[in-house]
Amino acid sequence: MEESTQQITSAQRMRIFVTLVTTCVALALLSTALNTALPPLMADLGISAGVGQWAVSGYACAMAVATPLTAFLSTRFPTRPLYLCALGLFLVGTFASALAPVFGVLMVGRVVQACANALIANVTQVSIMSMFPKSERGRAMGWFGLATSAAPIAAPALGGIVVDLAGWRWVFGCVGLICCVSFAAALVVMRNVLQTAPKPFDPVSFVLSLMAFGGLTIGLGNVVALGLASPVVWGALAFGLVTAVFFVRRQLVSSQPFLKVQIMAVRDFRVAVAASVLLYAVMMGAAAVLPLHIQGALGQSATLSGLVVLPGAACTAAVSPVAGRLFDRFGVRALLLVGGVLSAVSCALMCLPALAASLPALCVLNALRCTAVGMLTMPLMTWGNGAVPSMDMPHASALLTSLRNLAGALGVAIFVGVFAVFGLMPCFVALAVASALISLCALGAAALRP
Secondary structure: OOOOHHHOOHHHHHHHHHHHHHHHHHHHHHHHHHHHHHHHHHHHHOOOHHHHOHHHHHHHHHHHHHHHHHHHHHHHOOHHHHHHHHHHHHHHHHHHHHOOOOHHHHHHHHHHHHHHHHHHHHHHHHHHHHHOOHHHHHHHHHHHHHHHHHHHHHHHHHHHHHHHHHOOHHHHHHHHHHHHHHHHHHHHHOOOOOOOOOOOOOHHHHHHHHHHHHHHHHHHHOHHHHOOOOHHHHHHHHHHHHHHHHHHHHHHHOOOOOOOHHHHHOHHHHHHHHHHHHHHHHHHHHHHHHHHHHHHOOOOOHHHHHHHHHHHHHHHHHHHHHHHHHHHHHOHHHHHHHHHHHHHHHHHHOOOHHHHOOHHHHHHHHHHHHHHHHHHHHHHHHHHHHOOOHHHHHHHHHHHHHHHHHHHHHHHHHHHHHHHHHOHHHHHHHHHHHHHHHHHHHHHOOOOOO
16 A cells, blocks of 8 residues: 555545545536436437437446446555546546537547546545544545535536537536546645555456446346347346356455455445345335326326425435434444335325325425435445455445446336336335335444444
């Protein structure tokens, strides 16, 4: 390790924290601002909606398959040059997208952005965990969660203003300018805060991870649109599952695994993964089903359905710093119990016909559910990463992020499917049961240790 976290002063730590958060806010802004820019983008480049949506879904797929690689890179190369390279790569992808003459160039830029974003996210989360003492990690991650959760809420409105005033290319341009400022700041303040060790690159494991996570992401991501019977869906899922088995077996027998799946043997990390998987399945499933119910059964507009769920997104962001402080003080057990029960109760109440037909009631209940999400997301990430040795934190972050994102896609497929076949009540009963299981994870959770 070239520079330990103990050699970083409190002032340096805060400057690094602000720089990391600023970058992640810019990345989060782009994630939802682009949705607003898609119609003019498609018109300008002369592409259909089916092709244009790949600017968003292709980005998510590329980020999913790149995440396992970030564990190797974060433990192999010093933090400062690695972060600067990742941010520089993101800038290249951003300006390539902004100047793209055709959609193919735009997609190349988006893929480059996604790969860089995956690495920046891993380095940021693990750096925050490494820089702050255990007694302050929850608070730091809570503020990080507030910043990165609030950005996507404001992004559609900001993106709309930018598109109307200057065109869709300036959505990329504005994010690029923010990242340029962050890059200049990182040149001055960034330090090597993560432990590194020389290790060989395993190309076979890398290819297997691409095939496994790529197949599973493509399969799960297309279940709703194409149906489980589609050859694209079951073929991709089967391919992803088979290659995932080979990938895991190779990691278990390797003395220097590409992605250290052995950390699943750590009880606290295993419980954090289980709770996060359930949380993301419920979160993404409910977020997909609620607008379908409002626009379908209640016959309301897409704009109104968006307004109903907007307060919930604000609650998720607002509660994150509070949850971080509670985590530092009481540990994760209390948050798991309260958060799981709150999510279960709010989902169960949505089953009642009178409440399911009332937009104000749905708005309040969704806000309660999202409050539970905000109570759990960052504390589970903080607790899970902190359960393993510091050298393994990049592996824990990559593995936890990959599994919870797959769980989110699986949750959409399952709960939208239940909603389509059986209706709202059985769907939200299933969501309530899954939420209750989150609380049961508290039985296996150790209290926060100083």
